[in-house]
Amino acid sequence: MLFKKLKKLLLVTVGLICLGLGIIGYVMPGLPGTIWLILAATFFVKSSDRLYKFVVENRLFGRQVKDFLDTGAMSLRAKTMSLLSMWCFSILSIVLAPYGLLFKIPIGVLALAGTIYILSRPTSSKA
Secondary structure, eight states: OHHHHHHHHHHHHHHHHHHHHHHHHHHSTTSOSHHHHHHHHHHHHTTOHHHHHHHHTOTTTHHHHHHHHHHOOEEHHHHHHHHHHHHHHHHHHHHHOOOOHHHHHHHHHHHHHHHHHHHHSOEESOO
16 A cells, blocks of 8 residues: 555656656757656556646647557657757767767767657657
């Protein structure tokens, strides 16, 4: 019983952190918002129906989150924006950061892995 309460508290706490990052990401350039909201919904689905509904029924971002959770699909616009921002910031990090290859190689590998994942998602017909 205590374990279930602690687990629920942990899931809600991590979900709220993700929700906060997602909302910040919607207004701050360079920080992705939707992925954090998808993570928040994933944590909330196991811990709080009210918070889950807040995320997936929100008029600003709920449709994108729900579509991804239901189908795994991303709109062409979301794919394009994700890839552009990911590669712009990755290239800037690789070129401008005063670190060696131990920094630059993982950045490139992570950008490539993200690209493969995004391109592997089905493209939804919704805008």
